[in-house]
Amino acid sequence: MDSVVVGLNIKSAPFELLEKLSIHHSLNALCAQDLKATADLSAAVVLSTCNRLEFYATAEDSERGVEAVWDYFTSQGTTITARERAQLREHMYAYAGDMAVRHLFEVVCGLDSLIVGEAEILGQVSRAYKAACRANTTDKFLNVWFQRALHLGKKARHETDINRYSVSVGRIAVELAVAELGGVQDKRVLILGAGEMSELTMKYLVAHNVSVVMVSNRSLDKASLLADRYGFEAHPIANLEPCLQKADVVFSATAAQTYMIDRALVERVMRARPARPLLFVDMAVPRDVDPAVEELAGVSVYNINELRDEADRNRLKRAAAEKAVRQLIETEVADFRRWAHSLEFAPVIAAFRQHAEQIKQARLEVAFERMSGLTASQKKQVRVLATTITDEFVHEPIESLNAQAGSPKSKDYARMLQELFALEPALAGRRDGAEAAGDAGAGNAAGKRGAR
Structure with a gap:
């Protein structure tokens, strides 16, 4: 799965064209449903503000995904002329993979706004994402992408001075x-x-x-x-x-x-x-x-000159804060990339968890047969202890595998785990691979940063 974004904003296109293509935010959910179905995407979010119109998506093939969103985008707008439609791609931008992930992170942090660091865009992205959730046009990959972006937008404004100095x-x-x-x-x-x-x-x-x-x-x-x-x-x-x-x-x-x-x-x-x-x-x-x-x-x-001078000084201060925000963004892009790569190991992780669970259940059955006098409360305590031991056992290998995500050693590590425990990842992956991916990736991220 890969990230895709296609759009235009006030910096890339004439305002008149952006105005003709604008979508009222109340229609974001319907538009996301239409985009997802028409372009055959895994997930879609539509972000429409007075200064930008962007289509975010996830697709198994990023190149095809970009082209599908391109085609959908250029079909929008009932009032644009044939000449404007022909020139539309000159004003649009398209990103995939890390560049798409980074673009969303820059947008929510206010780095892509006319006024650097402005806070309103954070709420607008949140509203667009919630509309997509209500419309059921998101998937796990997009959920993690947007949830991390929104968390980063708040973090940037709390931990840096990007929004501290007024420029209005x-x-x-x-x-x-x-x-x-x-x-x-x-x-x-x-x-x-x-x-x-x-x-x-x-x-x-x-x-x-x-x-x-x-x-x-x-x-x-x-x-x-x-x-x-x-x-x-x-x-x-x-x-x-x-x-x-x-x-x-x-x-x-x-x-x-x-x-x-x-x-x-x-x-x-x-x-x-x-x-x-x-x-x-x-x-x-x-x-x-x-x-x-x-x-x-x-x-x-x-007077206005003194106010503008203060605004100019504040812009310089925000520019200095922008460097700190970009460092946060690059750290988050790398972290998201590692999580995305870890999805490749979902079937192996699911098989490993299933293997450990089967051993636990088998040993519990034998133990309960031998200790037939245990009360229901005592059996519950034994099950809790067995689950704790099993979780501790699988935790370290899974953490190590996730740490290798994206590195040259990652596939060798996954293969070694598979061979050591005679795992059948294809079978387990079909059954609960998505759940394992969530535990291995998003769960770890939430644990490190706090629930999002």
Whole structure:
């Protein structure tokens, strides 16, 4: 079995094409079922976000698997033109084996995102995988692949700084205000503007448990629409001065071509509230707040240039953290490769376990015949002891065999085990090879990392 991924994202294709091919995440399960059946794959997962569309699969023949997914992918999209369809493969990428495994690991860690380290993709991959599980389009190989990927995504964000430093201007603006004011829970916040940047800022404020937010915009309808979404207040721009008198911090992100807030306005506002400082965080281009405002006592102003400088510094910090994440990824790719190779030994392991189990059962029958006076409780204790001894006996050889997975010695080791104990792996493999593979591979992985 091998891993396969075919897809395109915002970095490889024009947004217009990605938009036409997009699949709503609510349809991921149906699409995965269609892909698995149409392309004759062992398993399939569809990952569709605003920035990417990817088809993950497992196949016995990776080359055929890639071609099958290619063909399925290029048949998607009812609104793309014949010319776009002909050029589609120029924008798509396809990986198999270790490269496919590594790609998923990079995706969940946020290394393949426009904003390196962004956390949202982890939840999107989890949602796509759960949809495939509900649609019954996964197999053991894909399950282990995705479960390890999701575990790695969380580990990367906990053990490195990849997600620590903000690169979103809206998030930096809020964090700056939180640091400046010592928190915003008890502060009155005024948001000027009702566009995308204002909404993102409001989301970050909500995450910081802000309680009082006023939204003001030239269009009161737009301000009301945004404010109502979060249960806050909307005000007409004519009420700007009274709102400023109440506010502790102002986030501004309008499309105005001239200053929304000039020195004369702020002078009047500060005379009405002499004992309370006022913080402006200006995210607009061109600026909403007159730079002369900062000369006034009790007033602080941060503008878009300062916010962008902080974002640039944070990008550099994330780039440094990326090296640590890539080390985690390479370790996990190698570990997954060893597990995948260990599946080859599943029949031998199953036969070895079966051989040990048969010996145990035979010896127990003889022992119970000789000790006919044992109670049911005593028999149970003897069975537990026998099982413990049997498990200890098979554990070391199986661990050693798994440790050799992928090495030149692996087949020799498996053959030696088979010959030493006169095993019949073909027979045992048909009966419970899949279960043995799980015990030998995924079980060991879970034991080392904790249950996933």
